[in-house]
Amino acid sequence: MANAPSGNTPRLALRGITKQFPGCLANDSVDLTLAPGEVHALLGENGAGKSTLVKIIYGVQHADAGTIEWEGQPVHIGNPAQARRLGVGMVFQHFSLFESLTVAENIALGLDNPGPMKDLTKRIVDVSQRYGLALEPTRHVHTLSVGERQRVEIVRCLLGEPRLLIMDEPTSVLTPQEVERLFETLRRLSSEGKTILYISHKLEEIRVLCDNATVLRGGKVVGKCDPKMTSARAMAEMMIGTELSSPQRLGPAVEGAPMLELVRLSTTSIDPFATNVKAANLTVRAGEIVGIAGVAGNGQAELLAALSGEDILPDPNMVKIEGKPVGHVGPRERRMMGMSFVPEERLGRGTVPEMTLADNALLSGYMVGEFAMLSSGMVRSDRAQDYAAKVIKTFNVAARGHHSLARSLSGGNLQKFIIGREMMFKPRLLVVAQPTWGVDAGAAASIHQAIIDMARAGTAVLVVSQDLDELFELCDRMAVIYHGRLSDTQEAKGTSVEAIGLLMGGVFGQQDEDTNAAS
């Protein structure tokens, strides 16, 4: 790959881009220059201003100050259609796809002049073959896997013949093998002279893929480097601004009694967009942390609803807490048996955004006898307030107090509040979904530490996450969920990212052989 741009004119040059949001300076005088054929990484933590910057390039947001030059000409990018006409394509982090429409319809919506459907279908097939992105134009998007959906997004961009392709966290939902395939596609694109702006916080990927990197922190450019020559640790410290600390483990897991057992757990959601769990078996013992890896949309949501009690199961014996069947009872009863639950959706499920933290303490704390937030049908709001205040203090939640609305907290602080709220009940079984997804590194580290401490104190912990690094850091054992099927667990120490990655891609049979060969 050519490190040096062909010609001297940069494809895109940003100078002094500044964007102010209420209460937050998202971009502070950012300069960025991209050459033709270059793969450029934009690095930074959540909230560093990466997304805002690319939205400005794509015309979704408008800068308050600064200039944009496209191939040497100053331009004003008023909206995405203008950006596309210039030659900017973008693949979104949260895919901008329409579930009930077909692949071809989705692609047509992303093009300014799609032409007749028949020709478009042919062009889709051509492009997807040329870049190894297999797609069936007539399928409905809701039937596609996450990896396939991303292909739809990429093909949609490529049909617009962009000269700059922006990829926003493209690998966060892919298996390691899918990531490798994506990189091959991106390398081919760059060899054709297309510029790629690659946004990520995954440093190893950037070192493998990118020619240059710009690091953002707090809306400012804090450094530029050649990622192939810079260590991941050095880049991480640029991103965070301080040194990294790894969580402390106090000794190995103690083999305790089974706290949670799944016995041929199968869900029967009638939602046509759901992935039902099929005959899952799993045991989580007191004192250990078990992880479930998998690409989003493989049945995690359905599994979690069955665990929390939001989804009532046909057979009570499918879920057991401390040996007692609970499949037929709801969240309230399961909590009374010592289970706490941290859902993936923080706003709207884990908390009520428009309610105060005190009310949100009551949300899941009402049945915990010890705190007695209820008396004869009435709410003891003083006790709910005390509880919320205690969570805020113990878990260092940055909030003005128990009267703050849940939606006013940052993602990391809200997650600390929810995890704190669930932990202060002193559960004997803790189920956590995506503990640090979208959370800044500081908060993530403290959340990880709290989970490990809780387990070492004798609580059984089940973590469901898409983040393999996180699972390897936390877990004693790991399983993978794929198309609703749950694999057997593996000792975290005895397995590798690659082995788990194969499972995440659905290669269950081969994995079993590997395990057998190893044992």
Place this chain on the structure above:
Amino acid sequence: MLRLEARPQPSRTMVLATPVLAVVLTLIAGVIMFAILGADPLEALYAFFIAPIDNLYGLGELGVKATPLVLCAVGLSIGFRANVWNIGAEGQLVMGAIFGGWIGLFHNGGGGIWVLPLMFIASAIGGAFWGAIPAFLKTRFNANEILTSLMLTYVAQLFLNYLVRGPWRNPQGFNFPQSKSFDDFAAIAPMFDGTRLGFGFIVALVAAFAGWLLMSRSFLGFQIKVAGLAPAAAGYAGFSAKRLTWAAMLISGGLAGMAGLNEVAGPIGQVVAVVSPGYGFTAIIVAFLGRLHPIGIIIAALLIALSYIGGDAAQMSMNLPVAVSSVFQGMLLFFLLGCEVLIRYRIRPRLRAATG
């Protein structure tokens, strides 16, 4: 150009200021409307809003009209908080009038002071029964309660028509579609001489207080609020959406039913074909105008009641169409809903990007 900017916390000032702002805007629009209708706006506003209540009888009428509005709106507001859109309060009101009226007519010519309390209970059961049908259809079959509760309103009204034209018609009533009058023990007497205001008004105030207690202090109220604001969070917490739907429909149906009885046993004194000039629908406006809060609902109900008697008075004194009241009510709700944006958003001038 203007744009909306989300506030970090809802503005408490605006929560209180928006209804006032909406009323002011409605009055301005009213002046324009009167001018279009060819009436002197100031005279019309006076005839509409001041003249009707410058005497004791008028004040009493204010309470008479506010009573069913408060009863219905308190119930509806509880449902709206839970995202249960019962808009069939009118039908539940009619059913309450039928059930309660039946007890009253049944004891015509022989009964005691226990009849009236029994009628109230029957009316609450009747209204709750009519509210239970959409609740059942929603929780069992997932059928939209907006449409079912509304369709049932037409059914209830037709059923009442059948009763007063058929089995319940007063043989001595010159073929008018109305029942015999209730006996004294089955009728609500005025509390003050010179007015028609009965103790139903007290019942409405008690209902508002109970509604306040329920929503701001009880755990059931908390569950209702959570279910309305974030249904998934309610599921996570283990609050049963079906149970809350039932609770909201039964409470609002029961209160609307009592409102219906208060009409037939109170100001009307017998069962007639039309027991309400649309109180059940107007209560929707009252509930929103009162910000779904019982105290607000009482104030809003008095205001809307004024628009009712003002409409009657303006019809008589200035020959303005009585429909002016509904136009006022509709405009008021429009302005209120429009102004509500100020609670959660600030209006800012749109900044133009300063790109090259």
Place this chain on the structure above:
Amino acid sequence: MHHDTVTAILLSTVLASTPMLFAALGELVTEKSGVLNLGVEGMMLIGAVIGFVVTAATGSAILGVILAAVAGALASGIFGVLTLLLLANQVACGLALTIFGIGLSALIGKPFIGKPLSALPQLHISGLSDIPVIGPLIFGQDALVYISILMAIAVHLFLNRTRQGLIVRAVGESHDAAHALGYPVVGIRFLAVMFGGAMSGIGGSYLSLAYTPLWSEGMTAGRGWIALACVTFSTWRSARVVLGAYLFGFFTIAQLHAQALNVPIPPEFLSMAPYLATVLVLVIISRDATRIRMHAPASLGRVFHGG
């Protein structure tokens, strides 16, 4: 039954269904764009009164229908401003629009109560309309009936065959994704809402110009709500909207004929038929949650704030 009776029932079914068909087609497009406008009843009433008043004043039914459509669109414009620009709750605003429409139409129509008007002329295609039963049914209707059928076909083609229709569906499916791709979500929805209003206005004017033809307060008698039920009944597919509207129209007419035939059931109970049928149909359709989920616009009723 004599075939004249059959012809009469079928003919009047077409008459009774047409107002709901117009309104339901409009609401279908509105809902497809992700907006739930419960103000159909109010917009129909406004259309009914404007259509009647204009026709009575000018003698031109064509002008009456056109201005009814304009009035319906303007009324829905109020709803659009509130829900799309001021981000107000769609359910509440729809109810407000209905209440407002009931009041405003009564106010405007007051001087016209009880005044007669000649009904829209039927188009007779000589020869064809003389065929028994299907002759008058297919070839002897007034112009608006044919227009309603053409509109159903046009809406179907628009939603499923055109790029603009695809964009409307996309906005209704995910306003965030549509916004990210640069589509003007609010503008598209506003047009869809105005179209719904115009169609409701035409539907209302059909009531006061062709179906009865006279003006009386609240003359829609729940037809706007039944039109909303038609859209749910159709699970958001245009062909089924036609079916739904004709089904509900048939219930209305069937009970009227039953009353005329002195069926030993009190007329009030017979009059309940269209309303009870609506409830029944809603229950049957809604039981299948999977189908609703597959076809309902995913953003329906949700507030969009593009920033």
